[in-house]
Amino acid sequence: QLQLQESGPGLVKPSETLALTCTVSGVSIRSSSYSWGWIRQPPGKGLEWIGTIYYGGGTYYNPSLKSRVTVSVDTSKNQFSLKLSSVTAADTAIYYCATPYCSTTSCRFDFWGPGTLVTVSS
Amino acid sequence: SSELTQDPAVSVALGQTVRITCQGDSLRNYYAIWYQQKPGQAPTLVIYDRNIRPSGIPDRFSGSGSGNTASLTITGAQAEDEADYYCNSRDSDGSHLLFGGGTTLTVL
Numbered sequence: 001q002l003q004l005q006e007s008g009p010g011l012v013k014p015s016e017t018l019a020l021t022c023t024v025s026g027v028s029i030r031s032s033s034y035s036w037g038w039i040r041q042p043p044g045k046g047l048e049w050i051g052t053i054y055y056g057g058g059t060y061y062n063p064s065l066k067s068r069v070t071v072s073v074d075t076s077k078n079q080f081s082l083k084l085s086s087v088t089a090a091d092t093a094i095y096y097c098a099t100p101y102c103s104t105t106s107c108r109f110d111f112w113g114p115g116t117l118v119t120v121s122s
Numbered sequence: 123s124s125e126l127t128q129d130p131a132v133s134v135a136l137g138q139t140v141r142i143t144c145q146g147d148s149l150r151n152y153y154a155i156w157y158q159q160k161p162g163q164a165p166t167l168v169i170y171d172r173n174i175r176p177s178g179i180p181d182r183f184s185g186s187g188s189g190n191t192a193s194l195t196i197t198g199a200q201a202e203d204e205a206d207y208y209c210n211s212r213d214s215d216g217s218h219l220l221f222g223g224g225t226t227l228t229v230l
Contacts, residue, residue, distance in 0.1 A: 039221075047157075047165065047208050049219040060217050096164055100219075106153040106171050107212050107219055112164040 002026040002034075004097050004113035012091075012120050018084040022097030022113060029078045031055075036080040037100045037109065038071060040093040043117075048093075052100050052107075053080060087120045094118075124148045124213040126222035133228040134199045142194045142225045144209030154192030155210040156185060158203075159224075165208060169194060196227075204229045 008020035020038075027034060037052040051061040051071045061069045070083045084091060094117050098109040126146040134140035144154055153172045157165035167176050169185035172192065182197045192211075196203055209222040 046224040047159075047210075047221040049210075049221060052219070060219075062218065102212075103171075105151075106155060108155040108167060108170040108210070109157075109165070110167060110176075112166075115164050 002111050006113045006116040020082045035100050038082045039096045042093045092120045128222040128225045131226045139197045144192045144222050148211045148214045152212040156194045157208045159206045
């Protein structure tokens, strides 16, 4: 069974770069059956898609975050990562990693990590 | 840019039927996906491709859609269905993803 676990600093200073890792277990991150994505949720608010990296390395990002976001895969560690630069308090959120399964007519997130709270504060 | 609109809150009496809706232009071309989120937990997929339930999701959950509107229906709502529900879709150009603002369901 595929499982995901986020890890990274819980506190980041304003203007710095938020860096999170998602460790994948139960499946090889090299598998052509899976893509990898990040979603966030500010405290008490709704979900926001951040970005997705597809098999083959293609990436798509939320247009509102695109200039600050990088999603990448580390096949040697069976992990994928999120980097968000120049953070502000508005980036305080629970960050989830998840597996998007996409077809021509939809894109769903089948598996989710438990989430990790990142607070941006000095 | 596209967006998905949901009513912020809906309530239903125990055992009754409730419909949660999601509106957006992208739904004319792409299926809606529905997630349930309980406090302190990650979202769980409950309906995909308009009306397919993943394994383990009770059959009281169903989905439908027409035009720019998708609906999640719970027939015979149970106390454990009290949660936030989010819709999700590709956006109109197909390359990005959208979430609705979420609907808080209260079971009375």
